[in-house]
Amino acid sequence: MAVQQESQPIAAERTSTPGIAVRPEAAVAAERSGSRWGEMALNGLTILYFLFALFPLVWMLLLSLKPQEQLFTTYFRFSPTLAAYREVLGTGGGGSDFLRFFLNSLIVAVGAVLISLLVGVPAAYAFARWKFLGGESLLFTLLSFRFAPELMVIIPLLVIYRRIGLFDTHLGLIWVYQLITLPLIVWILRSYFQDLTPELEQSALLDGYNRVQAFVKVAVPLIRPGLAAAGLLAFIFAWNSFVFPFALTGSNAQTVTVGSLSFLGGATPRYNLTAAAALIALVPPLLLALSIQRFLVRGLTFGAVKG
Amino acid sequence: MSERNGRSGARDLALDGLQKVFRRRGQGEVAAVAGIDLDVAEGELLGLLGPSGCGKSTTLRMIAGLEAPSGGDIRIGGASIVGRPPHRRDVAVAFENYALYPPLTVAENIAFGMRARKEPDAAARAREVAERLGIVDLLGRKPGALSSGQKQRVSLARAIVRRPSVLLLDEPLSHLDAAERDQTRRELKRLQRETGYTTVLVTHDQHEALSLADRVAVMDAGRLLQVGTPDEVYDAPANRFVADFVGEPRMNLLAGRILPGTPTGVFLSDQVHLLLPGLAGLPEHGAGGERAVIVGIRPQDIRLGPAADPGALPATVFAHEPLQEVGRLTLTLPGVATRIVVETHHDLVAARDEAVGLRFDPARTHLFDAETGERLAWSPNRPQNPSPSAPSRPLSRATSSS
Amino acid sequence: MASLALRGVRKEYGKLVALAGLDLEVGDGEFFVLLGPSGAGKTTTLKCVAGLEAPTRGRVEIGGRDVTDAEPNTRHVAMAFENYALYPQQTVYDNIAFPLRSPRYRVAPETAQVRIERVTETLGIGHLLRRMPRELSGGQRQRVALARVLVRPADVLLLDEPLSHLDAKLRAAMRAELKSLGDLQSTTSLYVTHDYQEALALGDRIAVLRAGELVQVGTREEIWHRPADAFVARSFGQPGINMVPGEVVDTPVGRGFRSRDGAIALPLGAVPVPPGTAVEAGLRPRDLVLGERPGMLAVTGRVYVVEPLGRQLEVTIDVGAQRIALVTPRERVEPDSLVTLSVPPARLILFDGTTGVRIPVGGGAPEAVVAADAVTEVAGRV
Structure with missing residues (x-):
């Protein structure tokens, strides 16, 4: 008697019986029996999507391993070489600016994120906990920085930067990167702070801590996953920024994004070098993401829902 | 009917x-x-x-x-x-969350299932059920405008309208x-x-x-x-x-031992021996070895007396809650880890650490096997007239021996 | 330790008035309970005392000192929150030690340890100190929150x-523990609850709040026997008090109460209201007796429902248009049978029919009992 019932409740789905209004669950029960095929189909689709999504990356990898002469003549069959990497990194003896660009990127992105965190964490806390005059508009203004195309502000910025001597400096880039990193951090972290029950800090206040101590000792440690997620996202955006460094730097503070493209500027475009440079530039965000993955999975979805 | x-x-x-x-x-x-x-x-x-x-x-x-x-x-x-x-x-179900359709009126909610099945007298039947449940004046309202009690009744009406x-x-x-x-x-x-x-x-x-x-x-x-x-x-x-699980306040459940030498009662601790006449007849008592049991007694079934009463178990007041409807005493027995709760008359006054005596009615004392938790059947020598209000004769005794 | 006073404390959130000018004095060492339904302003009151909310108007005084504008951490006040507010990333020990590491209440780690061990011993959570809050049951978390409050000095x-x-069931057990916890009983405490049994069990005095206003302050006996109004009377007791609408009537032996349909009539003795005043008579279910009793007033009704309640029965009886609940020792009662129930006239609580305010019923209860039959007769004729 037990066996035959597996798929019986299906019929319940389409009827409308007011006494029995929990029909969706009956449907779920029915789906469970056919879930093996569904699962396989889902896995298949996922694999297809990954192939599609990863293809450019694979193509770049192949490109970076090709010797210059086979660049335009082959697809998958070639004699792989690390020559492009050697040339980009300047280890072949030819010398290269790439490492300097790489270091610039690192300084500028890390600097921008740190300053954004320093300003953004308390700001996010204030936005989450207190209603103050103009608070909402301020928050929206902050977000609107992300709406405006960077190209719109780039010409006046260029003029101003040249005037006040920030052109082609690390500090100049760090400053302008706040437009990218600060809204991101404030918006993500605000939703984290909102999810914390205020009683935790209130309890600390009554336990003999002042408001700053309650913030530092109780609230901040509890949003660590958010801190990791927001910090990483900000770093990636800063690292990948192209328009600002393209316009606001010369040779001194140039970043990898701009630097990698210089390989295309010669008489013959060196696609293999660009590919190698881009792949190397991929390493820091990737390493960072892997190292804080523990926080990230929870953090990104957490922030995503409410942010 | x-x-x-x-x-x-x-x-x-x-x-x-x-x-x-x-x-x-x-x-x-x-x-x-x-x-x-x-x-x-x-x-x-x-x-x-x-x-x-x-x-x-x-x-x-x-x-x-x-x-x-x-x-x-x-x-x-x-x-x-x-x-x-x-x-x-x-079969019809009235769900905990009422499961009413918010855009429909109460009458439409009740008649919904019958309408769906195109039954002709839906509206009349809905009205009939509403009358029976005393919710006729709610028929035109939407669920959002009802109190929880009213929603509950509508939900019930919707369930029984299908007979x-x-x-x-x-x-x-x-x-x-x-x-x-x-x-x-x-x-x-x-x-x-x-x-x-x-x-x-x-x-x-x-x-x-x-x-x-x-x-x-x-x-x-x-x-x-x-x-x-x-x-x-x-x-x-x-x-x-x-x-x-059943009963409020919860039944006192105390771990105890029946010892081979004294099969007529349960030791709740070295100092507390609860006499249960008729216990020796416990069929499962077997060879008469030591046996671990749980003694269960409801807070309503314990009588309170003076500490000097030689027939009572000595206890010390831990907390007294004058709940007005009744009083509630939490007491400690010497050497017993579990506190014991007694429901008293509402005007009883007791101070913390006061010494009192407790009398148990064997007819209302339950025994459970300590391992399996199953009830142990035993027949107490019932008092002649087990009137619930009259205090029972001295049936339990405290011993200070070990 | 110190006394606590609220003087005209008013709290508004925009247009919403959470507290409408509260005056309250809690004596040194008193255990004071605030009782009310949700939204009555109980928690707002606590937060105003703690300094977590600033009153719109009025003053808060602790030990005679005006602390209305003082920061929470300078008020010398400890608070246990409804949701416990344990720090999830810290162990139980660190949670309890948290106040003792604060700038204000810092003590040497060894002293802290001694105190924590003493408090957790009392509360029976000594074995949980290394656990994280998420690994605890609700009852254990509650104890940890309590330990964090009791471990530090507070006025x-x-x-x-x-x-x-x-x-x-756990609640009943914890209630007894709170009751016997010396630290709690000797420190000035403000305890918020919506559970009338907690209020009766614990409070030296009880304040009943409704919609931001204080309805009554008194001892448990005052609140139970002389509730300020029908709202207070309804807030206490399970099953709830029976309320019979009716009016004050004149009888040969003094004033009496007569229910709207005339089915219930009771002697009142002296009452400060004229005949014809619309009133409600409150009768607590445990004061009523099934069957006839000498000295009580008997009325007849039809049993509506009988509900077993363990050792007792809850019987609901239709007396005229009125449905009356009573609690009686277990016996055989058949639904729809005709029964007699007896009302002790002295236990009647009278309320004004429109305002709900209690009307004092003139003393002489014994005479009232004697007069009971006379009133019935009179009422029957009216």
């Missing part, structure tokens, strides 16, 4: 070895309902009582057809309904405030008696189950532990779990 | 529904 006289056929409900096994990743199989047998007579209200996760809701959902059993049978009037879709089972053979009530009173709950509970009981629906009430509230049900079925961990009238379950709990 | 303890998240 009921609205269903027009229909023929018995409307008793029978569960026969009903099982539900869930397969969960990493946990293997979990038996939510581990084979239960239960008969609900026609017109009876059976209270299915248990803590959350005990399987009572799963049982209800299997009867309703929302969940397919893994084994066993469900019969209404002798015919198996397993395998039938919910709407063809002749089902079996009515299932899922925690019907859980969302009502105290005053509404008292009133609705009484009306529900009255209504069920008048209409004569075979009813299964699922609840975690022992007060609700005792108040409403003709018989109570206590469940835990997917198993039926005891089925009986409210008085039977209260007076003779089948095991430790039922003893603990 | 005033604020307890916000500390037992509300526990199941009924």
Whole structure:
């Protein structure tokens, strides 16, 4: 008697019986029996999507391993070489600016994120906990920085930067990167702070801590996953920024994004070098993401829902 | 006597070895309902009582057809309904969250199912049921404008308008405030008696189950532990779990030992020996070796006396709560880790650390096996006239020996 | 330790008035309970005392000192929150030690340890110190929250529904423990609850709040026997008090009460209201007796529902148009049978029919009992 019932409740789905209004669950029960095929189909689709999504990356990898002469003549069959990497990194003896660009990127992105965190964490806390005059508009203004195309502000910025001597400096880039990193951090972290029950800090206040101590000792440690997620996202955006460094730097503070493209500027475009440079530039965000993955999975979805 | 006289056929409900096994990743199989047998007579209200996760809701959902059993049978009037879709089972459910359709009026909500089946006299029947439940003046309103108690009644009306053979009530009173709950509970009981629906009430509230049900079925961990009238379950709990779960304030459960030398009582500690005349006749007492038991006694069944009373157990007041309706004393017995609660007359006054004497009525003292938790049957030498109000003769004694 | 006073404390959130000018004095060492339904302003009161909310108007004084504008951490006040507010990333030990590491209440780690061990011993959570809050049951978390409050010195303890998240049986057990906890009973405490049994069990005095206003302050006996109005009377007791609408009538033996349909008539003795005044008579279910009793007034009704309640029965009886609940020792009572129930006239509580305010019923209860039959007769004729 037990066996035959597996798929019986299906019929319940389409009827409308007011006494029995929990029909969706009956449907779920029915789906469970056919879930093996569904699962396989889902896995298949996922694999297809990954192939599609990863293809450019694979193509770049192949490109970076090709010797210059086979660049335009082959697809998958070639004699792989690390020559492009050697040339980009300047280890072949030819010398290269790439490492300097790489270091610039690192300084500028890390600097921008740190300053954004320093300003953004308390700001996010204030936005989450207190209603103050103009608070909402301020928050929206902050977000609107992300709406405006960077190209719109780039010409006046260029003029101003040249005037006040920030052109082609690390500090100049760090400053302008706040437009990218600060809204991101404030918006993500605000939703984290909102999810914390205020009683935790209130309890600390009554336990003999002042408001700053309650913030530092109780609230901040509890949003660590958010801190990791927001910090990483900000770093990636800063690292990948192209328009600002393209316009606001010369040779001194140039970043990898701009630097990698210089390989295309010669008489013959060196696609293999660009590919190698881009792949190397991929390493820091990737390493960072892997190292804080523990926080990230929870953090990104957490922030995503409410942010 | 009921609205269903027009229909023929018995409307008793029978569960026969009903099982539900869930397969969960990493946990293997979990038996939510581990084979239960239960008969609900026609017109009876059976209270299915248990803590959350005990399987009572799963049982209800299997009867309703929302969940397919893994084994066993469900019969209404002798015919198996397993395998039938919910709407063809002749079973109606009133859900805990009422499950009303917000855009429809109360009248439309009640008539909804009949309209869907194109039954002709839907509106008239809805009105009839509304009259019976005293909600006629609500018929034009939307669910959003109703109080919880009213929603509960509408939900009930929607369930019984179909004249089902079996009515299932899922925690019907859980969302009502105290005053509404008292009133609705009484009306529900009255209504069920008048209409004569075979009813299964699922609840975690022992007060609700005792108040409403003709018989109570206590469940835990997917198993039926005891089925009986409210008085039977209260007076003779089948095991430790039922003893603990049914009754307010909860039954005092004290670990004790029966020693070979003194088989006429239970040692609650080295200093406290509870005399239970007739205990020697405990059939399971076996060879008369040492035996670990749990002594159960309800707070209402302990009499309070002066500390000097030689026939009483000495106790010390830990806390006195003058609750006005009654008084409640929490006491410590020498050498006993578990505190003992006594319900007293409302005007009793007691101070912390005051010494008092406790008298137990053996006829109302329960014994459970310490390992299995099962009730141990023993026949106390009953007092001649076990009047509930008269204090019993000296039946327990404190010994200070070890 | 110190006394606590609220003077005209008013709190508005925009247009919403959470507290409408509260005056309250809690004596040194007193255990004071605030009772009311949700939204009555209980928690707002606590937060105003703690300094977590600033009153719109009025003053808060602790030990005679005006602390209305003082920061929370300078008020010397400890609070247990309804949701426990344990720090999830810290162990139980660190949670309890948290106040003792604060700039204000810092003590040497060894001293802290001694105190923590003493408090957790008392509360029976000594074995949980290394656990994380998420590994604890509700009852254990509640104890940890309590330990964190008791471990530090405080002038005033604020307890916000500390037992509300526990199941009924654990709640009853914890109530007894709170009652016998010396630290709690000797420190000025403000305890918020919506559970009337907690209020009766614990409070030296009880304040009943409704919609931001204080309805009554008194001892448990005052609140129970002389409730300020019908709202207070309804807030206490399970099953709830029976309210019978009717009016004051004149009888040969003095004033009497007569229910609207005339089915229930009771002698009142002296009452300060004229005949014809619309009133409600409150009768507590446990004061009523099934059957006839000498010296009580008997009325007849039809049994509506009988509900077993363990050792007792809850019987609901239709007396005229009135449905009356009473609690009686277990016996055989059949639904729909005609029964007699007896009302002790001295236990009647009278309320004004329109305002709900209690009307004092003139003393002489014994005479009233004697007069009972006369009134019935008179009422029957009216």
